[in-house]
Each structure stands twice: as C-alpha cells, then as structure tokens.
Amino acid sequence: MKFNLLILLAFLVSAFSPLSASAGFEGYGLYGRTEGFWPTIDAINQKAGAPGEIAQALDDRYGKAEEGIATLKLGYADNLKPGVMPDAINDHFNRYHLAIRADLLAGGLIRDRIYPVADGYMTKTAQTEIGLSKESEEGFQYKFTEISGFGYQDLVQGTALDFIRGVTTDTSMVFIWGVDLEAGYKAKLGENSHDRFLARLSPTFFLTNHTAAVSQNKIEENEFTFRWRMENEWALDVIKSDIGAVEAGVLGITGQNPIPASFLLPRTWDAVHHLGAWPSAGQLLGFGTMAGLHTNDRKASLRVDGGFYGGYFGAGAILNIVGFQAFAGTWGIEQTAGFQLVESRIEYAGMGYSYAL
C-alpha cells in the first residue's frame, strides 16, 4: 500500500511539472464480437417459457460460444523527473504511466442438446492503471502496472426446466485488483535483423458480493486468476531504403490465449471463464508470421500478423499514421481448458490515437 501511495504521489507531482518531449497521451477503443452474438442470450432472456421458440432459436447454437467485447482506454505516460521519486526508484525505472479504461464483456453458451444448460453473462467494469517502467530502444526492459477497478456482473443461467418456468437475471458487484509484471529484451542480431522477447505475468484478484446464481460464468466471491505469457519475435528487414523498410518475421507465443493481439481480452474474461494457469498444452502455444513496413521515422507503419495461435488460425493488422491507429483482426479463443473444443471466434476492429506533447 505504501508503494501504491508513492506511485500516486509521483503522478500528482508530475502532473504539475513541465512536460518533457517524451510525454504523451494515447487512447483506443475497440469492439469485437463473434458472428452469432446475442441469439443465445436473447433466447435465454426473452423467450423463457416458450420452449418451442427457444428450441428453434438455439438449434444451431449448441456448443458455439457467443461473445462481445468493447473497450475504451485513455492513457498518459512520461519520463520520471529526477528528484521527484526516491533514488531507489529512479535507479530502476525511467518512465511512469497511468490510464483509465472501461470494459464491457458479454457472452453466452448453450450446451448439451439432451438436457440443455445455457449461461449468459455481462460484465461492465471500469479500472485505473498506474505504473512504472524501464524502457529503451535496445536491451533489457521491464514494466510494472497496478490495476484496480470495479463494476457489475449480470448473470442468467438456465437448464431445460428454467426455459419452461422462466429465468431470472442476477446482478452483483465486482471489484478488481491486479498487477501486470513485464520483462523483456530487445536486441539487434545483425545489420538487418532484430529480436524481441517479452514475458508477462498478470495475477488478478476479483471480489464480488454474494449471489445465489449458479452460472458457470459467475465470478466467485473470491476469485484469483493468473494470466501468463511469453512472446518471442525475430524479424528481418527484407527491404531497406532512405524512406523506410519492409520487414518480415516469425512470432512465437506461449501462455493462455496466445494471440498476438494481447490487448483484446479484458481481465474480466479470465474470471468469467475461470482461466486456469495450465490448460491443455496445445492451447498454450501459438506460432505465426508477421510482415510490416514502416517509415524510418516510424510515423507511419503497417503490421500484419497471421498464424496458428492457441489451436485456431487467425490474423490481425495494425495501421499507424502520424499517431492515428486503426486495427482489426479475427482470432479464435478457446472457451474450455481443452484443445480445439469450443471456439469463440472474435472479429474486432478499433481505432486509437497517440499524441506526443
């Protein structure tokens, strides 16, 4: 707690300090969803008591997860000013960052045609992020971020019996506290190739008030999730000119939901799906290729990723032009602890903007 207060204090001091050239705001919003988003949730909510309509609406939805994600994030980052923080911190970090974000995550899944069980959920959360980092163009770097937030979860759950009698929606509050610990390394391996390694641990503690709901997507009263990830990229400049470069490379990721778009899934996804630290091995691996082009001053760039990640093929792209960002993609997310069992194929698009002061 003492450390958190120090970080908060540092932010307040910095906020009133003259901004350095490296200070900047950035923000993005994204919306992602599976193709058949809402029919299951809609049927559970609206058609309860009409088994015929429910049976008809859900006939082709069994085992097909439906999910939707919306995120809005605004952040600010700057160099740490000498003398503001204790030397012990200045010796190890050179930047600080803070952000606020809001996430909406909703989904539904119906399983077992013989005696159906359906679950629908919606979590709405807001959180603050604050942290320190050591960043550089090359070499060892690391980042620490503390996250805290709160929100609500709405749950509907029903078996065949409830579809006939009627289902009720259950709402409870959610509190979130977690950290992101990142460590990585960037290196040039020669004139035209470079290598990047990143490891991230994201333990999160969720606290909810009591609810009698029995949904499998319920965030428990005390739930701890542990997301981990290692990614390693090797890229080669295949064309270099005075204007920019074209690069191509390979990317390998290990960890739960190993997709290149690590920003896609909010932390609540982990709790809603009771993400285990060690699901099946096939689900923990991802491998693919990347291609990109960028101007030498990095004011414009395009990066495209594609490959086999966590058991499903997917692709995504990020376009960056003078601070404006647009990104889109499609990735398959496994809903169970198994391999290629229940896919949630999320297609997403978003826009962002970063502004250097």
Next chain:
Amino acid sequence: MREWDILMHFKSIWIQTFLLVAALFCTGGCAKSNKDNDLSEDRLVAYLDAKKYDKLIGILEPEYARNPDNKSVAVFLAKAHLGKAGFEVLRMAARILGEQTIRNKTLARMIPNCTAEAIDRLRAIDGRCLFQRLLNNLPPSDNGHLIRARDIFRRSFSDKASIDDSTKVLIGIVETALVVMEAGKILLKYEDLDPVKASDEEMNSFFPAIAALAGDVQITLDRVRDIELQVSSVLTGNVATLLFEHSPQTQLIEQTAIPRLMALKENKKDDLEQGLVRTYVMQKLDDAVDALKR
C-alpha cells in the same frame, strides 16, 4: 553486458525453436490422436452438441463396460443413447405443447375432443388430452436406445442421494416417458380385450405386459418422488398440469394396486374386473382427472 546479450540471444532462439516444434507437433498428429481417448467433460459435451451420438456411443460403451461406476461416463453414454432415440427434452416439450397432427386414429377415437392447436404452457390441460399428446410425441417404448439409456441410469444411479439435480430430473423424465409410452402401447394393443372373455393365449401375453408395466410404474414413482413438478414441467412443457399428484387415491393405487398388478404372472382372471380394457383405463383416467379437480 555483452555476455547478457549473447545469453538472451541464445535463449530467444531456443524458445523460438521450442515453440515451432511444439506448435507443429500439436497442429499435426498429437492433438488429433488424443481426441478419441479424451474423456473430459468438455470433450464429451462437445460431441453431444454436435449430435455425434454414434461416436460417443462407440467411445463410451467399452469404457462403461470396464467401469460402470464412472458416473460421468454413464451419464454421457445414456445421453448419447437418448440423442439417438430423438429424446431432446426441449424439442420434445415444444412438440407436446405445439400444434398436433393426428398420428394414430385409434388414439384420436379413444380420446376425442382434444384440441389440435398449440397450447399455452400456463393453461392446464385435460389429463386425457395430455396423455394423447404424450403418446403422439414421445419415442416408442420399444426404442432400443431409450431402453439402453434407462438401463444405464438404473444400473449406475441407483442411489438417489448421490445424483445431481439435473440428472435426477432427466432420469425421472426417461422413466416417466417409457411408462407412458408402454401404457399407451398396451392400451392400443389390448383395447378390445375383455379379460373375462379372453382366451388363455391372449391373457398369457397380457398379464406379463401389465405386470412389467406395474413394476416400471413403481420404479418411476420412486424416481420422481420430490421432483414431480420438475419432471412434469420439463416432459410436458406445461407448468400448470401435474403428471403426478399425491392424493389418497393415488397413494392407494401405489400401495395396493401396483403390487397386485406386479404379481399378475398367472392366468387369474378373477383378479381383474369385467369389461373392456379400454373402458377400464378410460374410467381410471376420468377418476384421476376428477380427483385432481377436487
């Protein structure tokens, strides 16, 4: 720092190589070949969702033969057989509540004046018409998959206390459906039979059928005890009509008539009342409806 650079470089290459090999390995053979041996609940329910009932039966029958006490295997195997029998409870409830087409003219003649239109789940249905709708829409009682599912449930879930609520209701539904359909089958087959006037040959097939049905009725009543409302609601799609009602009359039937019928193994015509089976059954249905109304 130079040593660190070299170390990190080699670490990175090692990790990349590992990822490449592992990803290729799992994309190819390893994951697929493990699928058939995977008895995880997620895998098994995925087969149910995809209607791969034959595949499930193929995987689980040998497993069940080896270990009939494995409740997870037992319940998924039973569900696979129910799937093969067309026993999806939501669709069945929808059919029973929905618009009816006359499939059996004898049945329509025997139980007249029932609406063929779709009915409201909240409006009580006349007991005889409900019986007609059930007979019209449930799988036949001699369906091998349905019988296999019931046998698995009886063998592996004999202790009611250790069964989860959903499985308990499903077992009750299966037992009830089989009893209703078997009763309907006997009724249609022997509707013109007068036990007193019938030949010994006729009675020698009638008595065992009635005795077996009475035994199944007793098992069913035991299975649905305390979950009558749930079983009735799911099976019929109707929350306003009870298939089971505790009344002095039903208790009397359970305590005296069922054991008596179960003992019908010999040709004892004196044990039965005179008159057609059809008349007798319809009279009993009317009595039950009257009792419920009271």
